[in-house]
Amino acid sequence: MLIVKVIKPLVSTNRIPDFEHKHLQVVQDGSAKKVAVDAVGAKPGDWVICVSSSAAREAAGSKSYPSDLTIVGIIDHWEPDPPKTAAPSPASPSTSPTSPTKPPAGGAS
Numbered sequence: 001m002l003i004v005k006v007i008k009p010l011v012s013t014n015r016i017p018d019f020e021h022k023h024l025q026v027v028q029d030g031s032a033k034k035v036a037v038d039a040v041g042a043k044p045g046d047w048v049i050c051v052s053s054s055a056a057r058e059a060a061g062s063k064s065y066p067s068d069l070t071i072v073g074i075i076d077h078w079e080p081d082p083p084k085t086a087a088p089s090p091a092s093p094s095t096s097p098t099s100p101t102k103p104p105a106g107g108a109s
Contacts, residue, residue: 002050003078004029006042006071022060025071036069047080049073 010024023038027050037060042048048071051059056070 001072002029002052002069003075003080004034004036004048004050006038006044006046006048007033008044010035016066027069027071034069036071037067038071040071040074042071042074047075047078049075 004027007026007028010026012019012024019037023041025036025038025042027034027036027048036048036050037056039059039061040048050056050069051072052069056067059070059072060067
């Protein structure tokens with residue numbers, strides 16, 4: 001199963017007979033956009049649970065459907081993890097090109 005976000009409906013008026021009355025949604029899976037059969041009536045902005053492979057065909061209503069992704073549930077509450085960012089490496093003051101050089105302590109006479 002996948003957790004994805006519904007982006008927008010996909011309108012396709014020319015379809016095979018098995019898909020005549022099925023709603024399609026564009027969903028975002030990470031950075032990839034995919035098309036899913038909507039078996040539950042999701043709206044744009046909803047976080048949803050999707051199934052794939054033979055489970056997707058069965059969830060869409062028939063194992064004969066050529067679907068490989070079907071929305072099977074709308075998530076009531078979901079807080080996705082924030083994207084991970086690389087932490088900047090701290091520059092040592094003694095190696096920084098802009099730091100002034102200090103004379104050694106106890107200088108020579």
